[in-house]
Amino acid sequence: MTTYDTDVVVIGAGPVGLTLANLIGVRGHRATVLEARHELIDYPRGVGLDDESIRTLHTAGLWERVQPFTVPHHVVRLVNGTGQVLATNNPGTQEFGYPRKHGFIQPLVDRELAAGLDRFDGTGLRFGHRVVGIEDRGDHVAVTAERPGADDDTVETVTLTARYAVGCEGGSSFTRKWMGVSFEGKSPSTRWVVVDVENDPIGTPSVYLGADPRRPYVSIGLPQGVRRWEFMLHDDEPTDLCDDRAFMHSLLARHVPDPSALKIINQRTFTHHGRVASDFRKGRVFIAGDAAHLMPVWLGQGWNSGIRDATNLAWKLTAVLAGDADDALLDTYTVERRKHAADMIDVNMAAGTVMKMGRLGGKVRDVAATALNAVPKWKSYFTELRFKPMPRYAAGVVVDQADLTPGRARAGFKNGTGFKNRTGFKGRTGGLAPFVDSAGELSPVGLQFIQPRVSTADATDVLLDDVTGDWWTLATWGTDPTAFLSADDLDLVRRHRVKLVSFVPETQRAWAEKRYADSPAPVTVVGDTSGALKDWFDVRACGLVLLRPDRFVAAASLTRQAPQALAAVCRAGSLLTDRTTAVHEEGVRA
Numbered sequence: 001m002t003t004y005d006t007d008v009v010v011i012g013a014g015p016v017g018l019t020l021a022n023l024i025g026v027r028g029h030r031a032t033v034l035e036a037r038h039e040l041i042d043y044p045r046g047v048g049l050d051d052e053s054i055r056t057l058h059t060a061g062l063w064e065r066v067q068p069f070t071v072p073h074h075v076v077r078l079v080n081g082t083g084q085v086l087a088t089n090n091p092g093t094q095e096f097g098y099p100r101k102h103g104f105i106q107p108l109v110d111r112e113l114a115a116g117l118d119r120f121d122g123t124g125l126r127f128g129h130r131v132v133g134i135e136d137r138g139d140h141v142a143v144t145a146e147r148p149g150a151d152d153d154t155v156e157t158v159t160l161t162a163r164y165a166v167g168c169e170g171g172s173s174f175t176r177k178w179m180g181v182s183f184e185g186k187s188p189s190t191r192w193v194v195v196d197v198e199n200d201p202i203g204t205p206s207v208y209l210g211a212d213p214r215r216p217y218v219s220i221g222l223p224q225g226v227r228r229w230e231f232m233l234h235d236d237e238p239t240d241l242c243d244d245r246a247f248m249h250s251l252l253a254r255h256v257p258d259p260s261a262l263k264i265i266n267q268r269t270f271t272h273h274g275r276v277a278s279d280f281r282k283g284r285v286f287i288a289g290d291a292a293h294l295m296p297v298w299l300g301q302g303w304n305s306g307i308r309d310a311t312n313l314a315w316k317l318t319a320v321l322a323g324d325a326d327d328a329l330l331d332t333y334t335v336e337r338r339k340h341a342a343d344m345i346d347v348n349m350a351a352g353t354v355m356k357m358g359r360l361g362g363k364v365r366d367v368a369a370t371a372l373n374a375v376p377k378w379k380s381y382f383t384e385l386r387f388k389p390m391p392r393y394a395a396g397v398v399v400d401q402a403d404l405t406p407g408r409a410r411a412g413f414k415n416g417t418g419f420k421n422r423t424g425f426k427g428r429t430g431g432l433a434p435f436v437d438s439a440g441e442l443s444p445v446g447l448q449f450i451q452p453r454v455s456t457a458d459a460t461d462v463l464l465d466d467v468t469g470d471w472w473t474l475a476t477w478g479t480d481p482t483a484f485l486s487a488d489d490l491d492l493v494r495r496h497r498v499k500l501v502s503f504v505p506e507t508q509r510a511w512a513e514k515r516y517a518d519s520p521a522p523v524t525v526v527g528d529t530s531g532a533l534k535d536w537f538d539v540r541a542c543g544l545v546l547l548r549p550d551r552f553v554a555a556a557s558l559t560r561q562a563p564q565a566l567a568a569v570c571r572a573g574s575l576l577t578d579r580t581t582a583v584h585e586e587g588v589r590a
């Protein structure tokens, strides 16, 4: 068998590349991260961390080390020039197991992500390696980097072979340019100066987006007593004016007395961009994070969108590397991630327009905001952050429930590869009697599954992901998930290391543990101590979910449809159904 230097070359040691490498390492494969710089970036960068990203960090075994550099419940307030609050984002949900928004300090978190790689043999980070060449050799890829020679005046080249390469090296990505994909969108000409200060001289804990027509600004309380300010520069203010202390003090003086006494950690200027690459894949080469899409900062989504990419791509790469799936699975990465990134860009561009309105537009905006806030439903649209597009994969490794009933497949479902523009009402069961009154509600397929705290025979009050693990899960509500699975189905379950789970009310757990002990395959019984799982199934027309390794719902069905759901997901994900390379620790009982 041909051997390669590593499984995946990751280009760029930013948060996306480091997270991707950790996720590959945690799943038993090798990644080598090549970074052109000689150290991690330490200037002011991302400050908003979403619950989805924390879920990924938890999967990568990194959340506990990252947590000290975060603050939970970051509330975002949009204020006008007089300090009137126009909108508040303070989502109360913890549906994915954590508060929806946290503040964080990116360089400190990046450091932990880099240190996390030390846990894995064969996975590592090489600084001072500037990638200058990529060659797709059909069955593998060769990545060439320049690095300093033995004495500092010389440069030597090194070539690494791998099964795949992923460019995570930011907006100016060499990899994206090598792929030859377009990077369309807009870059508003406005420049901003960002400055981080020690010993927060304001002391308020959250985020203020100052839509002040005189000069839009951002003021954010961060962990470790850091205050972040961002100020928009006017067109007649050259960027190098920011090197002038008096100018910076004049910006700060509207916000804090005696700015000359402040201890500035770092500052830099930047421009917002809204761009997305036309494809995130070319052959054996991928792009992720800012290399694939750039978005303004307003919802704190640049960092989080990149982590979503890493989460999506990591399990697919490892499934292919493990021989569990055909390479075609990797095509679903662009299909699933590109649309969501583009939607996120649109919302952030719109938010930027609201922030930068002049005096007249600002007055109209303020009146509109007052009217919206008077209507609770509209107010909660902002408070609960419902305008933020949640990832919802309508095509890719997802199967519509209506298509699982034999003879009832709808137009648009092609060869098990998914569906387009699915509107999937919750109550729809493919022509079987609908039993949930849920007009207008969406199917759970393609959405991230909830993460309540639960109890099992082995653990009390733990997060659901700690029980299900980081690969596939087939879970049923209140029943034995093996009940309708044939011996062949159970082979498939074993082949793909699908964890079989029964969610039950905590009151039923002892009964279920006893009852399912004789099931033909091991079943983990999960006690729904909070009632969140029951509430979830209560309003959906399904008693079974098939969860992907990234916790998204690949299929939802009646329990009786378990074999169809399993088979359809295998088709949609190009999962191999032969039994030759099955590896499973738990084994299927005969």
Ligand SMILES: O=C(O)CCc1cccc(O)c1
Binding pocket: 047, 048, 049, 074, 076, 101, 102, 103, 207, 209, 218, 230, 297, 298, 299, 300, 301
């Ligand atoms: O969503 C957050 O937590 C903050 C997002 C934000 C907004 C404005 C500037 C910035 O750097 C981040």
